[in-house]
Amino acid sequence: MDRHLVGLLLGTEEDWPAAFETLMRRLGPVRAGSGEEHAFDVERITIEPFDLRAKPRYNLVIDRLAYWYYVPREWLKKVALMDDVYLLNSPFTFQSMEKHAAYCAMMRLGLKVPETVLVPYKNPPDHAKWAYTARRYNQPFDLDEIADRMGYPLFMKPYDGGAWVGVTRIKNADDLHVAYDDSGQRLMHLQKAVEGYDVFARSLSIGAETMVMKFRPELPMHDRYEVAYDFLPPSAGLEVLAISKLINAFFRWELNSCETLVAGSEVYPIDYANACPDIAITSLHYYFPWAISALLKWSAFCTVSGRRPRLDTNTRDYFDVADSDRSYGDKLAEYARLADAYFERDWYEEFCATSLASLDEIVRDWVASPDFDALLVDTVKSTYPAHEQDHFIAHFRGLLSLWVRDNAK
Ligand SMILES: Nc1ncnc2c1ncn2[C@@H]1O[C@H](COP(=O)(O)OP(=O)(O)OP(=O)(O)O)[C@@H](O)[C@H]1O
Ligand SMILES: [Mg+2]
Secondary structure: OEEEEEEEEOOOOOHHHHHHHHHHHHHOOEEOOOOOEEEEEEEEOOOOOOOOOOOOOOOEEEEOOOOOOHHHHHHHHHHHHHHOOEEEOOHHHHHHOOHHHHHHHHHHOOOOOOOEEEEOOOOOOOOOOHHHHHHHHOOOOOHHHHHHHHOOOEEEEEOOOOOOOOOEEEOOHHHHHHHHHHHOOOOEEEEEOOOOOOEEEEEEEEOOEEEEEEEOOOOOHHHHEEOOOOOOOHHHHHHHHHHHHHHHHHHOOOEEEEEEEEEOOEEEEEEOOOOOOOOOHHHHHHHHHHHHHHHHHHHHHHHHHOOOOOOOOOHHHHHHHHHOOOOHHHHHHHHHHHHHHHOOHHHHHHHHHHOOOOHHHHHHHHHOOHHHHHHHHHHHHHHOOHHHHHHHHHHHHHHHHHHHHHOOO
């Protein structure tokens, strides 16, 4: 029997890792198409000095740390370059391709990213060469004139942001100057606001799968994802799906979320570079069983199939489509085809239908089990103050009972 070790690089999260470990245990060994058995072990990775030539034991690593913690980030680079360990996600493209690069690439491919301008630092970076360089080469600029040209309302937000830090909606010149003064040493984008959109669609992609969800950014986190069905016109739904797949395949991101604003039949992507998307049960609730099974399925597929991690990108294939005289719709269809090819979608689906044929039943049993309820209760207890716990336990139990209803055989 082949054994595959999945490593988890974790920070403060306890809910989804415990869920993932439990579900892997409940799944047990699986049989590949050729008949041989494969078993999975899951282990939480610890952080310690490492020899660059040491051989890691892991076949695949799910990373939740590299976006801020450089020891595991550099270990990930080492195991990717030297040992072919499969990573969700690769720090190579997530470090170099942040929100700004993602905007540029998707504009190049013809997506309807709102007009965006990069504004130089309000306060200069601390560097001995700055004063001379700026005196010699920095052009004076008129921020009001840029904003007037773009037209209010605007958003000012960090070029590489996350978690809504430093994001401001700007209605007029006063707001503009307050936000710019506050930005300090942070490099900012000024972006045209998409006004009066009908739906905020947030999609979570895990490997070859994408879940498009209705998002309400104005509500507290536990209420932001609404349990909603058919909330997009069919063509916009397909477009959001195609855009999500495209972005992930283009950058080799395999665990990522993508935000699009849908106004009528128009789809505007506004944020789609989240190296560590929120997958907490208290955020995803109804969608949590899907997320954990998708993580399990993709981990199993990549290890059992021997899928090789790709550190290189094939941007030219996408640019060739972008530069062709196809219509926007035809380009999107072609991007989606390239993305499906990258994720080996057909093979993945066949693997799920055969080697993981019992998984749906296993997930149903698990979600209905005392194990799962205990996980929910423990997570609520460690997330909310004592006087809110009963309320939230009932709230999430209600949402998960919807999942049980919708996924009954
Ligand atoms: N161009 C825009 N038009 C309309 N709303 C916008 C625009 N840009 C940002 N927003 C609003 O501001 C929020 C935060 O912006 P953005 O997602 O770019 O930042 P972030 O720091 O990555 O946030 P998060 O980590 O929560 O996704 C969005 O969820 C959206 O509600
Ligand atoms: Mg966002």
